Amino acid sequence: MTLRVRIDRLPLARAFAISRGARTEQVVVMAEIAAGGAVGRGECSPYARYDETPEGVAAQAEAMGGWLDGALTGGPATAREMLLDAMPPCAARNALDCALWDLEARQTGRRVWEIAGIAAPARMRSVLTLSMDTPDAMAEAARALPTDAIKIKVGARDGEDGARIAAIRAARPDAWLMTDANEGWTEAELPALLDAARDARIDLVEQPLAQGAEPALRRLREAGALDGLVLCADESCSKDAEIAELSRTYDAVNLKLDKTGGLTKALRDAQTAREAGMSVMVGCMLGSSLAMAPGAVLAAASGADPVDLDGPLWLARDRDHGILAEDGTVSAPEPGLWG
Structure with a gap:
């Protein structure tokens, strides 16, 4: 060896x-x-x-x-x-x-x-990510994206996130939209931003507050402030997190192989999430198609929705036999790449 x-x-x-x-x-x-x-x-x-x-x-x-x-x-x-x-x-x-x-x-x-012991991954849609910028710049970028599923990076704490969300929805009234604050929103601004997300028909809100702020989110849920919104855990689904415990706060969980420590554990975590009544999102860090290929297998096995495996599209050059098309369509990996 x-x-x-x-x-x-x-x-x-x-x-x-x-x-x-x-x-x-x-x-x-x-x-x-x-x-x-x-x-x-x-x-x-x-x-x-x-x-x-x-x-x-x-x-x-x-x-x-x-x-x-x-x-x-x-x-x-x-x-x-x-x-x-x-x-x-x-x-x-x-x-x-x-x-x-x-x-x-x-x-x-x-x-x-x-x-x-699962079916071969069928072609699936990945969301495409809008990097954080001004509201107008992000709206212009959204119009240019060749997809109907978009992730909006927010959390700048500059008072413009509500405007970003509204501008992108206006630019893409047809699209499935999600926000991802990467723990960047604060408890003080959260109610107004949740209202902005609801007004813009945001389909999924990912990790609005920092890991550890789950009690605040549960209070908002009890008060009805999360009605009509789907809340997804990302950073809160850390390496030692208990998925069953997360289900008290979140509707969905974002599984990333770099956090689960590989495909073996991720397959089990997906099953645990389903048993806890949570939907599964499969996400990624930036990386090449070699890193995305096992994620595509996880997405197929778990019935993930959404799938967020657009990392290679940010690279100047992907590895050979890439699995991601420009429109965000993900294919099963070829043997020359992985698996």
Whole structure:
């Protein structure tokens, strides 16, 4: 067994801005596991929100080389199960877990969805994301998007989010719209912003307040301030969050492989969410189609709605055999990419 880990810097085609700041490149970590005459690959995106750095994540993954050598004596499927106990949920575990899925697919000649016992992913619609900007600029960008499903980045705390939401709805009266504040709204401004979302017929409100503010959201729900709105947890669905507990506050949960620590755990989390009465959204960090491919399998397995796997469209260049079309249509990954 050979484990190779590297850091890739992926330039963006244009700046990407959310409530925490803007970036012009995405730094990812890729793991390659060679065993049994095959090579499996996985990509993760270290996230500063969870105190991860590319160098730290790469070191975490590399440190598992000796452990993987022993775990793989039982095969990739056994190693994936053992990995759940060997590492906490994190980006490094995601890269290794997805590489093990890919490795098994290549060793056995079966696709990942066949191994998982699910149907092959059909073509699905991903939302396309509007980076944070002025209301007028975001409305103009919304008009140009070749899709009818749009995610609106908000949370600037500049008093303009209500105007952003209204301007985008006016520009795209036809579209399915969601907002994503990335924890950027405050309790004081939230009631007015919820009214703006309701007036604009926003279909889903993702993570309006910071993780830990769930009691405030429950008070608003009890007061009827959330009536007619679908509330989705993202950052609150952190690595150690209990999904059943989140269901007391949120209607939906955004599952991201870098938070669940891979596809293996994400498949189980999706089932737990459904059992708790929550709908499932499958999201992503910025990254290439190599990172999105396992997300497409998760989306197919969980019946996710919405699907948010548009990360590669922000890159100056995706990896070969990309799964995402310009209109946000996601296809099943080709064998040349993953799985």
